[in-house]
Amino acid sequence: MPTFRLTIAYDGTAFVGWQRQAEGTSIQGLLETAIGDLDGRDVMVVGSSRTDAGVHALGQAASVTLARTIDGPTLVQAVNVRLPPAVRVLEASEVPASFNARFDAKAKTYRYRILNDEVVPPFDQPYVWHVPSPRLDVEAMAEAARVFEGRHDFSAFQAAGSSTVTTTRVVFSATVIEEPSPWGGARLVVFEIRGDGFLRHMVRTMAGTLVEVGRGARPPAWTAEVLESRDRGKAGRNVPPSGLVLVGVEYEPT
Amino acid sequence: MPTFRLTIAYDGTAFVGWQRQAEGTSIQGLLETAIGDLDGRDVMVVGSSRTDAGVHALGQAASVTLARTIDGPTLVQAVNVRLPPAVRVLEASEVPASFNARFDAKAKTYRYRILNDEVVPPFDQPYVWHVPSPRLDVEAMAEAARVFEGRHDFSAFQAAGSSTVTTTRVVFSATVIEEPSPWGGARLVVFEIRGDGFLRHMVRTMAGTLVEVGRGARPPAWTAEVLESRDRGKAGRNVPPSGLVLVGVEYEPT
Numbered sequence: 001m002p003t004f005r006l007t008i009a010y011d012g013t014a015f016v017g018w019q020r021q022a023e024g025t026s027i028q029g030l031l032e033t034a035i036g037d038l039d040g041r042d043v044m045v046v047g048s049s050r051t052d053a054g055v056h057a058l059g060q061a062a063s064v065t066l067a068r069t070i071d072g073p074t075l076v077q078a079v080n081v082r083l084p085p086a087v088r089v090l091e092a093s094e095v096p097a098s099f100n101a102r103f104d105a106k107a108k109t110y111r112y113r114i115l116n117d118e119v120v121p122p123f124d125q126p127y128v129w130h131v132p133s134p135r136l137d138v139e140a141m142a143e144a145a146r147v148f149e150g151r152h153d154f155s156a157f158q159a160a161g162s163s164t165v166t167t168t169r170v171v172f173s174a175t176v177i178e179e180p181s182p183w184g185g186a187r188l189v190v191f192e193i194r195g196d197g198f199l200r201h202m203v204r205t206m207a208g209t210l211v212e213v214g215r216g217a218r219p220p221a222w223t224a225e226v227l228e229s230r231d232r233g234k235a236g237r238n239v240p241p242s243g244l245v246l247v248g249v250e251y252e253p254t
Numbered sequence: 255m256p257t258f259r260l261t262i263a264y265d266g267t268a269f270v271g272w273q274r275q276a277e278g279t280s281i282q283g284l285l286e287t288a289i290g291d292l293d294g295r296d297v298m299v300v301g302s303s304r305t306d307a308g309v310h311a312l313g314q315a316a317s318v319t320l321a322r323t324i325d326g327p328t329l330v331q332a333v334n335v336r337l338p339p340a341v342r343v344l345e346a347s348e349v350p351a352s353f354n355a356r357f358d359a360k361a362k363t364y365r366y367r368i369l370n371d372e373v374v375p376p377f378d379q380p381y382v383w384h385v386p387s388p389r390l391d392v393e394a395m396a397e398a399a400r401v402f403e404g405r406h407d408f409s410a411f412q413a414a415g416s417s418t419v420t421t422t423r424v425v426f427s428a429t430v431i432e433e434p435s436p437w438g439g440a441r442l443v444v445f446e447i448r449g450d451g452f453l454r455h456m457v458r459t460m461a462g463t464l465v466e467v468g469r470g471a472r473p474p475a476w477t478a479e480v481l482e483s484r485d486r487g488k489a490g491r492n493v494p495p496s497g498l499v500l501v502g503v504e505y506e507p508t
Contacts, residue, residue: 009438011376058438085379122265125339182436184312
């Protein structure tokens with residue numbers, strides 16, 4: 001009964017999100033079907049993060065226990081042939097049976113990509129949020145993002161109606177940089193955040209808040225006010241899922 | 255009656271190619287419909303290159319003459335709202351009425367991208383040809399590609415059944431490099447070629463020939479033999495269109 005940690009990349013465009021739903025295709029559902037087919041029985045795949053509909057991943061992590069004996073590289077190949085090309089298992093490493101991708105995660109990194117240029121190059125289009133104008137002030141956004149670093153109650157950035165045991169999280173780093181798009185050099189503004197966990201819609205609401213600063217509607221110090229208010233009504237809007245990518249998940253070495 | 259040079263990017267996956275066909279959606283057809291709609295009459299859009307079905311472009315060039323007076327940036331915006339997101343006009347510059355994107359092109363650059371790694375990251379999948387193994391010998395491929403440089407009769411790399419006035423072309427540079435994919439660092443082997451013009455299937459057949467060298471089936475010097483033979487039967491196969499991108503087209507300054 002080997003247990004594996006899977007590293008998974010997906011283009012979330014066509015899916016209802018990570019988690020199995022009553023209707024629509026989920027990443028978890030695709031993986032459970034593929035691995036169940038391979039293992040000859042129903043399996044449960046536990047993801048580190050329940051990414052929303054339309055959100056992408058370069059390095060989602062998940063755990064699964066199989067009945068059959070199999071090595072990591074063989075598992076990767078056998079699962080990938082049973083998945084659509086938009087979902088790929090990049091790696092499978094055997095871990096102790098006690099490993100749980102959700103509860104054992106120590107840090108996660110998300111990236112929110114804003115295409116801040118007139119025209120969206122077609123190859124970038126599924127993986128950005130398009131803000132054609134004004135030209136966003138990256139310095140001001142970077143200054144505003146630094147406010148998120150540290151241990152805080154992030155209630156102001158949580159989806160309305162969420163219930164979680166605690167709304168306190170630790171953000172290890174929060175940066176905003178400008179870079180050319182990999183395709184044709186359009187201007188990308190990239191918000192990257194690494195923390196011990198994230199509330200529902202937290203990264204997208206932070207991105208929406210930073211864009212208010214970037215377009216000059218608010219000063220950088222406004223982010224601190226929003227954070228301290230713990231009031232969801234004060235933050236920016238929850239911006240589109242297409243711009244969000246789960247970059248990676250970190251665990252203690254096993 | 256202003257004439258414009260358009261710079262166009264497209265994801266060719268869903269299209270029958272640049273040129274209008276009896277059936278299916280072409281890039282030229284989409285542009286002619288969009289610009290004709292804007293101009294209130296039928297227009298003809300002349301492309302620099304008739305890219306095949308499934309081939310992509312970062313910088314295709316085209317010329318078009320309009321009845322109405324309009325400036326470049328307004329034309330870009332007005333055309334893009336009439337196109338699917340997979341096709342974008344990046345730029346429109348007014349040029350002399352005599353300008354013809356096909357006959358005035360001085361140089362074109364194509365890139366052929368081979369994903370030479372076990373797993374294809376989902377974001378790269380539409381824009382590569384997947385060669386999972388063996389690990390291609392990039393040095394040998396680069397040496398083989400240099401043979402293409404200069405003025406040569408490229409009959410050996412032309413699609414069977416083509417008829418062109420001359421099969422002689424000048425290749426200014428032909429390189430092969432290795433680079434990480436922009437998404438997650440899978441190994442990409444990239445063949446880039448700049449020349450004054452290309453025969454039908456020439457770049458893809460060259461790529462297929464270079465891969466024979468890269469996987470060790472042939473020595474680098476074999477490329478010279480193939481070139482000198484002028485025999486299509488000697489070259490490698492015409493590899494998939496998904497890996498090919500028209501990077502840019504050059505003209506004399508106007």
